[in-house]
Amino acid sequence: MKVITxxxxxxxxxxxxxxxxSFPLHFHDAELExxxxxxxxxxxxxxxxxxxxxxxxxTANELGFPSLPETKPEGDALxxxxxxxxxxxLLLETQVIEGKLVCGNCGHQPWMLxxxxxxxxxxxxxxxxxxxxxxxxx
Amino acid sequence: MLxxxxxxHVSFDTIYEPAEDSYLFLDTLSSxxxxxxxxxxxxxxxxxxxxxxxxxxxxxEAGTGSGVVLAFAAAQSQHIFGRQDILTxxxxxxxxxxxxxxxxxxxxxxxxxxxxxTSAVDQILNTIHISSITSDLCTALRPGSVDVLLFNPPYVPxxxxxxxxxxxENDPTKSQAMPRSAKFESDSYFLSLTYAGGADGxxxxxxxxxxxxxxxxxxxxxxxxxxxxxxxxEVKERIRAWGGWNAESVGSSGMQAGWEKLVIVRIWKQEVQ
Numbered sequence: 001m002k003v004i005t006x007x008x009x010x011x012x013x014x015x016x017x018x019x020x021x022s023f024p025l026h027f028h029d030a031e032l033e034x035x036x037x038x039x040x041x042x043x044x045x046x047x048x049x050x051x052x053x054x055x056x057x058x059t060a061n062e063l064g065f066p067s068l069p070e071t072k073p074e075g076d077a078l079x080x081x082x083x084x085x086x087x088x089x090l091l092l093e094t095q096v097i098e099g100k101l102v103c104g105n106c107g108h109q110p111w112m113l114x115x116x117x118x119x120x121x122x123x124x125x126x127x128x129x130x131x132x133x134x135x136x137x138x
Numbered sequence: 139m140l141x142x143x144x145x146x147h148v149s150f151d152t153i154y155e156p157a158e159d160s161y162l163f164l165d166t167l168s169s170x171x172x173x174x175x176x177x178x179x180x181x182x183x184x185x186x187x188x189x190x191x192x193x194x195x196x197x198x199e200a201g202t203g204s205g206v207v208l209a210f211a212a213a214q215s216q217h218i219f220g221r222q223d224i225l226t227x228x229x230x231x232x233x234x235x236x237x238x239x240x241x242x243x244x245x246x247x248x249x250x251x252x253x254x255x256t257s258a259v260d261q262i263l264n265t266i267h268i269s270s271i272t273s274d275l276c277t278a279l280r281p282g283s284v285d286v287l288l289f290n291p292p293y294v295p296x297x298x299x300x301x302x303x304x305x306x307e308n309d310p311t312k313s314q315a316m317p318r319s320a321k322f323e324s325d326s327y328f329l330s331l332t333y334a335g336g337a338d339g340x341x342x343x344x345x346x347x348x349x350x351x352x353x354x355x356x357x358x359x360x361x362x363x364x365x366x367x368x369x370x371x372e373v374k375e376r377i378r379a380w381g382g383w384n385a386e387s388v389g390s391s392g393m394q395a396g397w398e399k400l401v402i403v404r405i406w407k408q409e410v411q
Contacts, residue, residue, distance in 0.1 A: 007283075008280050009271065010278060040262070049192070
């Protein structure tokens with residue numbers, strides 16, 4: 001799960017929706033992994049309008065990232081390569097591979113985090129010898 | 139024809155295998171008329187780089203199954219949305235489907251990126267799959283955050299609607315330890331979630347439709363597949379009666395006694411004048 005996901009999800013419990021404490025959800029026991037991706041300044045600039053800055057600052061702080069500026073970069077700051085690189089690293093390169101996302105209102109984990117990066121292990125265990133049919137679109 | 143994403147790594151024991159309805163989704167999104175409509179809606183503005191219309195679109199699929207539809211949207215984002223930078227998020231109640239989707243979408247994006255490296259195209263696909271989360275429809279999504287919502291529902295009319303899986307039913311260590319007969323039962327249950335739609339095949343779809351006005355952004359659009367027994371014309375009328383919302387059939391397949399067997403309905407907010 002990319003860190004930016006925290007910006008788009010909330011508690012699944014209906015009663016929590018109206019509580020400010022249900023956003024952002026809080027990472028607990030998060031284990032992080034860096035996945036290197038090409039740095040595209042324009043991409044990050046276009047991701048920024050999607051980001052709720054105050055909640056991102058909370059998330060970054062919880063994950064142990066250096067403090068983000070108090071306000072969302074705009075104008076000239078959008079041309080500062082270091083600022084964009086830091087955001088690229090935090091939002092897109094950082095993967096949360098273990099841990100929980102907990103609601104600040106009800107204290108529960110509202111839905112399951114994606115499992116850690118072991119898909120092949122899981123698949124090989126359940127796949128067995130089933131034959132794959134070749135299917136094509138009409 | 140644009141390539142169908144590879145799902146050969148997916149075990150279809152508990153996951154819906156791509157079929158006619160999945161392919162109708164791919165063909166509809168990439169059709170000349172639909173990709174033109176979507177590209178116009180989501181294309182980058184040529185004005186300033188800080189224009190909010192340049193904001194990367196978030197494309198969400200509820201009930202991803204193998205992930206073939208979301209992977210197609212991700213890999214073909216230039217063709218479909220007119221841009222190389224979308225974020226995709228997958229949701230499914232079946233944890234296996236989430237793992238499969240992550241794999242299918244990431245692999246489809248990588249394939250396109252590799253092809254780009256060896257060709258003369260200078261545009262790089264930046265599209266990123268941000269997560270596949272185990273959750274129920276749109277319940278975990280932040281209001282107003284979704285630009286494109288895709289849904290190929292369990293649409294078959296059935297006497298009963300299967301309940302949602304518990305966390306322990308989604309625990310892979312449990313299913314691995316099961317005796318064969320219990321595993322078969324568990325697999326059948328998970329497969330029933332992929333097709334059984336309860337009354338009129340609409341019980342799950344109705345829950346999704348109700349969530350649409352809350353979860354879509356101002357430029358948001360949803361694509362929902364319906365079968366004949368779901369009575370698509372009535373569904374569209376109902377959506378139009380919300381006030382300020384449009385619903386049109388934009389893709390169909392399989393004529394049966396003069397009716398299309400499957401249709402895909404586009405649902406979007408009327409332009410604010």
